[in-house]
Amino acid sequence: MNQEAVRWEDFEKIHVIRKLKEIIGKWWQVQINFTDRKGFLRNVPDGRFFNPLNPICQAIVADDKGFSKRLATARQTTVDSMSSKTTRVTRDPSGFSVISVPIHVNNEFLGTVFGDGFVVADSAAEQKALIRSYLERDFPQRSDLLAEVENLPVLSEKELRYLTELITLVVDEILVMHKFLDDEKSRVSELSKELGVRYGFDRMIGKSLPMQELYRLLERICDSDATVLIQGSNGTGKELIAKALHYNSKRKSKKFLVVNCGAFNENLLESELFGHIKGSFTGAVKDKKGLFEAADGGTLFLDEIGDTSMQMQVKLLRVLQEGTFTPVGSTEVKKSSVRVLAATNKPLVEMVKSGEFREDLYYRLNVINVTVPMLKDRKEDIVLLADHFLEKFAKNSGTPKKKISKSCLEKLMDHDWPGNVRELENEVERLCVLAGDSLDLNDDFLSPRIKENANKKYPGLRVNGNLKDSLESLEKQMILDGLERTGWNKSRLAKELGISRAGLITKVNKYGLEKRGG
Numbered sequence: 001m002n003q004e005a006v007r008w009e010d011f012e013k014i015h016v017i018r019k020l021k022e023i024i025g026k027w028w029q030v031q032i033n034f035t036d037r038k039g040f041l042r043n044v045p046d047g048r049f050f051n052p053l054n055p056i057c058q059a060i061v062a063d064d065k066g067f068s069k070r071l072a073t074a075r076q077t078t079v080d081s082m083s084s085k086t087t088r089v090t091r092d093p094s095g096f097s098v099i100s101v102p103i104h105v106n107n108e109f110l111g112t113v114f115g116d117g118f119v120v121a122d123s124a125a126e127q128k129a130l131i132r133s134y135l136e137r138d139f140p141q142r143s144d145l146l147a148e149v150e151n152l153p154v155l156s157e158k159e160l161r162y163l164t165e166l167i168t169l170v171v172d173e174i175l176v177m178h179k180f181l182d183d184e185k186s187r188v189s190e191l192s193k194e195l196g197v198r199y200g201f202d203r204m205i206g207k208s209l210p211m212q213e214l215y216r217l218l219e220r221i222c223d224s225d226a227t228v229l230i231q232g233s234n235g236t237g238k239e240l241i242a243k244a245l246h247y248n249s250k251r252k253s254k255k256f257l258v259v260n261c262g263a264f265n266e267n268l269l270e271s272e273l274f275g276h277i278k279g280s281f282t283g284a285v286k287d288k289k290g291l292f293e294a295a296d297g298g299t300l301f302l303d304e305i306g307d308t309s310m311q312m313q314v315k316l317l318r319v320l321q322e323g324t325f326t327p328v329g330s331t332e333v334k335k336s337s338v339r340v341l342a343a344t345n346k347p348l349v350e351m352v353k354s355g356e357f358r359e360d361l362y363y364r365l366n367v368i369n370v371t372v373p374m375l376k377d378r379k380e381d382i383v384l385l386a387d388h389f390l391e392k393f394a395k396n397s398g399t400p401k402k403k404i405s406k407s408c409l410e411k412l413m414d415h416d417w418p419g420n421v422r423e424l425e426n427e428v429e430r431l432c433v434l435a436g437d438s439l440d441l442n443d444d445f446l447s448p449r450i451k452e453n454a455n456k457k458y459p460g461l462r463v464n465g466n467l468k469d470s471l472e473s474l475e476k477q478m479i480l481d482g483l484e485r486t487g488w489n490k491s492r493l494a495k496e497l498g499i500s501r502a503g504l505i506t507k508v509n510k511y512g513l514e515k516r517g518g
């Protein structure tokens with residue numbers, strides 16, 4: 001796959017990485033996290049989790065200012081690691097040691113494996129003093145924390161080497177995973193055979209565990225005549241599943257017909273499903289076959305079944321139980337051998353309880369239940385799906401296939417996709433259209449809600465409201481972080497920020513960032 005995303009969430013699922021993190025935490029109370037190429041901490045549940053064994057670090061991240069300092073340290077360390085290619089052990093402004101090992105895949109910098117919350121033997125006394133004064137200044141009420149300074153893990157040179165080795169093992173695991181991803185596409189068929197992994201069923205795409213289970217279920221039920229109830233949120237692929245069931249069944253040479261039960265009023269739906277005879281109502285100028293008759297021998301897909309009235313539910317029950325129905329205005333009982341598939345995004349069980357849906361019909365429909373997972377619960381499918389939609393767009397528009405940038409794909413992975421696969425399909429199409437002739441799809445073209453959502457994960461960056469306020473808040477944050485990082489060395493920071501020292505001093509005064517007590 002030439003455009004794999006960095007799958008930060010998946011790193012946590014790798015057994016070896018989990019074990020290594022556990023060991024590092026247990027031995028040295030060092031919390032291992034990942035930073036992306038911009039230095040943002042990833043996979044930090046709730047944004048704040050920190051090694052519970054280290055009470056000082058816990059207190060720091062629970063405090064807004066302390067947490068933002070930690071983020072600033074992670075950011076700066078990552079930026080410094082970008083060009084170094086080697087492990088860096090540095091110190092954050094509060095006195096703790098920080099270790100970061102860069103992750104490079106195919107010469108591309110992806111981010112770092114980042115650890116903090118310890119001190120090193122050589123400078124332990126000096127670091128502890130710094131930490132004490134930091135705690136006294138920022139946590140004046142927490143004298144208990146001062147006592148904990150003595151319990152902080154002090155790493156000897158040898159231990160630091162071990163720690164580096166263990167973190168490098170974490171990086172190695174990540175590289176192995178990326179290698180696997182790169183090779184993945186070319187090995188799809190081989191893998192399918194070796195591991196029994198399915199990348200699709202009919203035109204359905206997805207290789208996540210829930211989709212694998214779904215394919216297995218579909219395989220087992222496609223040839224049966226039993227009614228199937230397909231449940232899932234909007235855009236999860238219910239209709240696609242219904243089609244796949246039909247075209248993989250012995251009925252495939254017969255018709256597959258779809259009716260959206262929510263789109264008709266009671267009378268029209270009845271006529272649509274069962275047909276009518278001429279003159280049975282105004283506008284019935286000739287006899288019309290209903291879908292149950294037209295789909296005889298094939299499959300009828302009743303979409304939005306949760307939207308049908310109680311009267312219609314009685315009629316549906318009859319045709320499902322007896323295979324018979326009567327066209328509107330007729331007395332003739334007709335027979336049909338149709339396989340019925342029904343779908344809904346409504347909670348039918350609840351509706352049965354509240355009396356809005358007939359229990360007998362529910363059981364009659366739900367002989368086999370297929371529940372389609374939401375896209376946010378199978379994010380590993382996003383890459384494959386996006387690739388599939390890029391290919392589809394290229395084919396339909398007769399243009400070369402475009403490529404989604406890594407950072408853009410990362411944002412797609414961060415989004416929760418309330419509209420599921422349909423929303424993703426629309427987003428990829430939008431990206432392709434907005435990119436015009438360009439083959440590279442980058443963040444600029446993403447929908448604002450997806451961009452915003454990604455930014456929300458990074459505290460400190462405001463993306464809504466007044467532009468001037470947002471820029472000022474970002475400027476203030478950058479200056480504060482920089483001052484702390486450089487130990488209030490304004491000349492150095494001014495140089496780093498690319499502004500004059502006088503300009504920096506004006507801004508420091510404007511934002512009231514003068515060092516307290518200094």
Ligand SMILES: Nc1ncnc2c1ncn2[C@@H]1O[C@H](COP(=O)(O)OP(=O)(O)OP(=O)(O)O)[C@@H](O)[C@H]1O
Nearest residue numbers: 203204205206233234235236237238239240421422
């Ligand atoms: N697993 C998948 N692989 C490829 N395309 C998919 C997949 N799931 C959904 N799609 C595509 O996403 C779009 C929405 O799917 P579909 O209409 O089947 O969803 P639905 O659950 O029936 O939606 P609704 O509840 O809104 O009717 C379609 O274009 C479909 O082809």
